[in-house]
Each structure stands twice: as C-alpha cells, then as structure tokens.
Amino acid sequence: xxxxxxxxxxxxxxxxxxxxxxxxxxxxxxxxxxxxxxxxxxxxxxxxxxxxxxxxxxxxxxxxxxxxxxxxxxxxxxxxxxxxxxxxxxxxxxxxxxxxxxxxxxxxxxxxxxxxxxxxxxxxxxxxxxxxxxxxxxxxxxxxxxxxxxxxxxxxxxxxxxxxxxxxxxxxxxxxxxxxxxxxxxxxxxxxxxxxxxxxxxxxxxxxxxxxxxxxxxxxxxxxxxxxxxxxxxxxxxxxxxxxxxxxxxxxxxxxxxxxxxxxxxxxxxxxxxxxxxxxxxxxxxxxxxxxxxxxxxxxxxxxxxxxxxxxxxxxxxxxxxxxxxxxxx
Amino acid sequence: xxxxxxxxxxxxxxxxxxxxxxxxxxxxxxxxxxxxxxxxxxxxxxxxxxxxxxxxxxxxxxxxxxxxxxxxxxxxxxxxxxxxxxxxxxxxxxxxxxxxxxxxxxxxxxxxxxxxxxxxxxxxxxxxxxxxxxxxxxxxxxxxxxxxxxxxxxxxxxxxxxxxxxxxxxxxxxxxxxxxxxxxxxxxxxxxxxxxxxxxxxxxxxxxxxxxxxxxxxxxxxxxxxxxxxxxxxxxxxxxxxxxxxxxxxxxxxxxxxxxxxxxxxxxxxxxxxxxxxxx
Numbered sequence: 001x002x003x004x005x006x007x008x009x010x011x012x013x014x015x016x017x018x019x020x021x022x023x024x025x026x027x028x029x030x031x032x033x034x035x036x037x038x039x040x041x042x043x044x045x046x047x048x049x050x051x052x053x054x055x056x057x058x059x060x061x062x063x064x065x066x067x068x069x070x071x072x073x074x075x076x077x078x079x080x081x082x083x084x085x086x087x088x089x090x091x092x093x094x095x096x097x098x099x100x101x102x103x104x105x106x107x108x109x110x111x112x113x114x115x116x117x118x119x120x121x122x123x124x125x126x127x128x129x130x131x132x133x134x135x136x137x138x139x140x141x142x143x144x145x146x147x148x149x150x151x152x153x154x155x156x157x158x159x160x161x162x163x164x165x166x167x168x169x170x171x172x173x174x175x176x177x178x179x180x181x182x183x184x185x186x187x188x189x190x191x192x193x194x195x196x197x198x199x200x201x202x203x204x205x206x207x208x209x210x211x212x213x214x215x216x217x218x219x220x221x222x223x224x225x226x227x228x229x230x231x232x233x234x235x236x237x238x239x240x241x242x243x244x245x246x247x248x249x250x251x252x253x254x255x256x257x258x259x260x261x262x263x264x265x266x267x268x269x270x271x272x273x274x275x276x277x278x279x280x281x282x283x284x285x286x287x288x289x290x291x292x293x294x295x296x297x298x299x300x301x302x303x304x305x306x307x308x309x310x311x312x313x314x315x316x317x318x319x320x321x322x323x324x325x326x327x328x329x330x
Numbered sequence: 331x332x333x334x335x336x337x338x339x340x341x342x343x344x345x346x347x348x349x350x351x352x353x354x355x356x357x358x359x360x361x362x363x364x365x366x367x368x369x370x371x372x373x374x375x376x377x378x379x380x381x382x383x384x385x386x387x388x389x390x391x392x393x394x395x396x397x398x399x400x401x402x403x404x405x406x407x408x409x410x411x412x413x414x415x416x417x418x419x420x421x422x423x424x425x426x427x428x429x430x431x432x433x434x435x436x437x438x439x440x441x442x443x444x445x446x447x448x449x450x451x452x453x454x455x456x457x458x459x460x461x462x463x464x465x466x467x468x469x470x471x472x473x474x475x476x477x478x479x480x481x482x483x484x485x486x487x488x489x490x491x492x493x494x495x496x497x498x499x500x501x502x503x504x505x506x507x508x509x510x511x512x513x514x515x516x517x518x519x520x521x522x523x524x525x526x527x528x529x530x531x532x533x534x535x536x537x538x539x540x541x542x543x544x545x546x547x548x549x550x551x552x553x554x555x556x557x558x559x560x561x562x563x564x565x566x567x568x569x570x571x572x573x574x575x576x577x578x579x580x581x582x583x584x585x586x587x588x589x590x591x592x593x594x595x596x597x598x599x600x601x602x603x604x605x606x607x608x609x610x
Contacts, residue, residue, distance in 0.1 A: 020449030146590035151582035264456030
C-alpha cells in the first residue's frame with residue numbers, strides 16, 4: 001500500500017516535470033528575435049525558401065501559440081522531431097538513435113569506474129581522517145574539481161597521442177578495423193576509448209570520492225556504530241556491514257543527480273576525441289544551427305536525465321527498508 | 331620526518347583559506363591592472379614572430395599570429411572574472427528572489443517554484459546553454475546571461491531551506507508583530523541571516539562559471555576571437571599542439587589555478603561556518 005502511494009506521488013511529479021521540460025524547450029524555440037524561420041533564412045548557410053517552408057510546417061507557425069505547442073508535443077510524443085536541416089534531410093530521430101549506444105556505453109563504463117574507485121577512496125579517507133592518504137586525496141579532489149575536462153583531454157592527447165604515441169586520439173575504430181579478428185576488434189575499440197573514458201572518470205572521481213568520504217564520516221559518528229563497537233564486533237564488520245551500507249544510501253541519490261553532468265560532459269569529450277556520439281551530434285547541430293536536431297537532442301537528454309533520477313529514487317526506495325516497508329506508519 | 335612535515339603543512343584549514351585568498355586576490359589584481367602588466371597589446375600581431383617559443387622577449391611564447399601569449403592571458407583574466415561575476419550576480423538575483431518567495435509563502439507558490447527547479451535540473455546545463463546560444467548569438471553578453479539563467483537552482487534551494495527555518499524564529503515573529511511588511515521582513519530580517527551559505531555557494535559559482543565560459547570558448551561558442559579568453563586561446567592551441575606546447579599548457583594552467591583559488595576560498599569558508607566540522 002505504502003509503495004503504491006509512493007509510486008503514485010512519483011508519477012504525478014514525473015508528469016509535471018515532463019510538462020515543464022516540453023514547455024521550456026518549446027519556449028526556447030521562440031526565444032530568437034523574430035520567428036524561427038526568419039533566423040533560418042538570415043543566419044543559416046544551408047537555409048533557403050525550402051527549409052523555411054519545412055520549418056513553418058514542423059512548428060505550424062501560422063497557428064496560435066497554444067495550438068503550436070500542442071501540435072509540437074503530439075509529434076514529440078511519437079518521437080517525430082521533423083527532419084534535419086542538413087544536406088542529408090534525414091529524420092532527426094534516426095540521426096539521434098544511431099548515436100545513443102556509444103554515448104550511453106561511454107557514460108555507463110565511466111560511471112562504473114567512478115563508483116569502483118571513489119567508494120574505496122572515500123572509505124579509507126574517512127577511516128583515517130587527517131592521515132597522509134586523506135590529505136593527499138583532498139589535494140587531488142581540489143585539483144580534480146578545478147581541472148577543465150577539455151584541458152585534461154588536450155594534455156593527454158599531447159602526451160600519449162603525440163609525444164609518446166601510445167593511444168589513438170580520434171574516432172572509435174582504426175582504418176583496418178574491418179579486417180581485424182574479434183579480439184583484435186575489441187582491443188582496437190578499447191584503445192580508442194581509453195583516453196575518453198579516463199577523462200570522464202577523472203572529472204567525476206573528485207566529486208564522488210569527496211561525497212563518499214563525507215557520507216562515511218557522518219555515519220561513523222552515529223550512535224549505532226558506537227554500539228556495534230561496544231558490543232566488541234571486529235572493526236571489519238563495523239565498518240563494512242554497519243557503516244558502509246548506510247553510507248552508500250546517499251550515493252544512490254547523488255548518482256541520479258550526476259547524470260546531467262556526465263551527459264553534458266560528453267559534448268566536450270566527444271567533440272575533442274571525434275567520437276560519433278550524441279554529444280558530438282549536438283555540438284555539430286549547434287554549429288550548423290540545425291534547429292530540429294537541437295530540439296530533438298535537448299528533449300532526449302532531459303528525458304534521459306529524468307529517467308536517471310527516477311532510477312536513483314527507485315534504487316533508494318528499494319535499498320532503504322524504512323521506505324520499502326513503510327516503517328513511517330506508526 | 332617527511333610525513334610529519336607534510337601533515338603540518340596542511341594541518342590547518344587556514345592555510346587552504348589563505349592560499350585561496352592569495353590566488354583570488356592576485357588574479358583580481360592582474361585583471362584590474364592588465365594594461366600595466368601586459369608587455370604587449372593582446373591583439374597586436376607580429377608576422378615575424380609566429381609561434382615563437384617562450385623566451386625573454388615573449389615570456390610565454392607567441393601564437394599563430396605572433397601575438398604575445400602572456401599578454402593575452404593577462405587580458406583573458408579580465409574576461410574570465412567578468413563572466414564569473416556577472417553570471418553569478420544574475421544567478422544570485424534569481425535564486426535569492428525565488429528561494430525567499432518559495433520558503434516564505436510556502437504551499438502552492440513553493441510547490442510551483444520547486445517543480446520549476448526540478449525541471450531546470452533535468453536539462454544537462456551544458457546542453458541547455460548550447461541550445462540557447464544556438465538560437466541567440468555567441469557573444470560575451472549572451473553567454474554571461476545564459477550561464478546566469480541556468481545556474482540559479484542551487485541558490486534557490488539553499489535560500490528556500492534557510493527561509494523555512496528562519497521564518498519561525500522569534501526575531502522574525504517579533505519583527506512581524508512590530509508591523510514589518512512582507513518585503514521588509516524578507517529582505518531586512520531574513521535574507522541577511524541566510525547570506526553566509528549563499529556567499530559560499532556564490533564563490534563556488536564563480537569557479538563553475540569560469541569553467542563553463544572557458545569550455546564554451548574552447549568549442550568556439552563563447553567569447554569570439556580576437557578578444558582573448560583562456561578558452562579560445564586553448565582552441566587555437568589545439569590545432570598546433572604538436573609544435574607549440576605553450577599554447578596548450580599555459581591557458582589551461584591559468585584556468586586551473588583561478589578555479590582552484592575560488593574553490594579553496596569557498597570550501598574553507600564553508601568548513602569554518604560549519605560547527606559540526608570543528609575538531610579540537
């Protein structure tokens with residue numbers, strides 16, 4: 001019963017936020033001075049009377065504004081974002097669809113690495129608070145926070161791509177990819193993705209390890225930890241069973257919140273390393289002022305973010321028995 | 331010995347605070363007195379010294395048009411700090427106003443404002459900024475406004491939370507009984523008491539805005555050449571990174587140090603304000 005109520009409240013929230021996302025995106029289309037088609041004809045090199053007509057049709061610009069919005073939403077729900085203004089005239093959704101796997105896998109691999117590295121760092125920093133390890137990690141975190149990801153990418157390209165050419169610095173596959181064996185292909189992919197994944201991971205690591213440290217410190221101060229220690233339980237059990245489980249809870253939430261940052265970072269990383277993912281597609285569409293493509297991307301990434309938040313909420317509810325079992329009833 | 335020494339260096343968070351203050355202070359002075367510090371004009375072209383490596387004439391080398399990199403970095407500090415301050419100013423104005431209103435009036439108003447915050451947080455801010463820039467023009471003014479408009483959510487949440495607790499405090503009740511109007515109550519009695527954490531987040535916000543501006547300029551969608559910005563110098567450096575390392579190293583280092591300074595300042599003040607973190 002409790003869970004059902006929770007789910008309903010969440011669904012209502014979801015509906016409101018989705019509505020907000022579409023309203024805001026729609027508003028951005030109308031942000032430009034004049035109508036979007038004016039912008040199109042005056043500013044875009046590829047635009048002409050034909051593109052103008054197409055845009056007029058997509059956005060129904062002769063209609064009153066609320067009808068325009070309703071029409072737009074109706075088509076967005078069917079994943080119909082119109083066709084790209086670029087030379088190939090392909091439907092926006094097709095162009096986006098083929099880019100999703102790369103960006104999603106890059107983000108997921110990085111996320112797994114970030115968690116796998118930052119959780120132990122956070123635990124040990126908290127356990128030996130003020131020790132040499134904790135202090136060096138603090139310095140690392142400050143530098144990690146201040147490091148522009150594109151600069152880190154440039155430095156790595158310079159060091160490991162040009163001076164000591166260990167890794168390829170652009171694209172996902174080599175020219176002879178077709179002729180490689182299965183393992184050869186896997187190795188080739190891995191070599192191409194090492195630097196991008198490294199940049200993603202380093203930039204996310206600082207925040208997550210800091211967060212894990214704070215969360216662990218908070219938990220270790222609690223009375224139940226003192227009780228566990230007083231019972232004479234070994235430190236290992238106290239730290240990993242009583243401490244870690246509770247300290248991991250807020251990490252689930254922060255994981256959901258870090259999705260937009262990660263996806264936003266893919267614009268930079270993918271365009272520097274020439275990876276054909278969503279980020280690069282978006283960057284190119286912004287440079288070319290390909291409005292249908294920009295809008296399609298914007299709606300898609302915000303919905304992905306929303307999905308990330310929901311998954312985090314769900315994970316939290318499942319992991320926390322107080323929410324799962326509705327212990328708040330008394 | 332070494333271990334003890336390292337511990338003692340970082341033993342006080344006042345050291346981190348002073349380091350932050352020092353970096354922020356130095357950078358501000360550099361930005362203010364740029365014309366007196368830069369040996370050359372930032373856009374002065376010298377065809378005879380193209381991609382000149384660092385030397386005594388050109389301290390940090392020259393770029394592909396023979397412009398002095400050091401002078402461009404010094405003027406770039408102006409751009410970065412200016413963008414940081416204006417963008418944070420905008421985000422503070424919006425965040426404080428909405429946070430006060432949501433926290434004080436509560437109920438439906440609070441609900442509407444907070445759901446709006448949720449919506450804004452669902453857009454990866456870098457995508458949102460780029461989308462808006464695509465519809466407007468990439469210019470200094472536009473990017474300051476857009477960064478400001480997309481970064482106020484944290485401030486709004488913070489001010490709302492502070493307002494929620496402050497509005498029940500005795501001195502606020504007293505002021506209300508004394509006949510203070512709503513806005514007087516909000517601006518004179520509540521806001522000043524909510525300010526310390528807001529200022530901390532503003533300091534961190536300057537760092538974030540500087541990073542965003544440099545990333546936009548690096549992608550060619552921020553400050554446009556020939557106006558020097560650390561990001562667009564890096565963009566020009568990317569094409570020649572095999573032959574002119576100085577164009578890729580020094581602008582990035584400037585960004586790193588400046589952002590580090592603001593973060594150190596913000597974080598250490600936050601720690602000093604937080605009574606729970608006090609040890610011994």
